Amino acid sequence: MPANFIKIESIDRLDSLFAESHQRPVVIFKHSTTCGISSGVFREVSALSSDVNIVVIQTHRDISMAITDRTGIRHESPQAIVLSRGMAAYHASHYDIEAAHIEESLAGSEDHA
Secondary structure, eight states: OOOEEEEOOSHHHHHHHHHHTTTSOEEEEEEOTTOHHHHHHHHHHTTOSSEEEEEETTTOHHHHHHHHHHHOOOOOSSEEEEEETTEEEEEEEGGGOOHHHHHHHHHHHHHHO
16 A cells, blocks of 8 residues: 655644654655655655655745754755654655665554554
8 A cells, every 4th residue: 555645734733743653653754846856755655555744845844844843853855754752763864765664663663652
């Protein structure tokens, strides 16, 4: 089953995701619609069999920067983050983003949720 992409379009939704991460791990993907690397990585992330919460940085830079502020992870695009217990359990950017690594992080985070 391919990834289910869910747009993050408000800080309230981001707040909900951080809260949800205390119950189960949450995937966030920062995506640029004008970047060739991001387009290629989008296809990679599409292979996940889970929900992927996506921030399009061209239209929601404020949300992208709020993620940076809350996680302490420098902004990059594309960027994948797995939240667990309100903190980043995994993060990668550009070609370091691999669906298999995200899946491993999700499985490991669920064991500790």
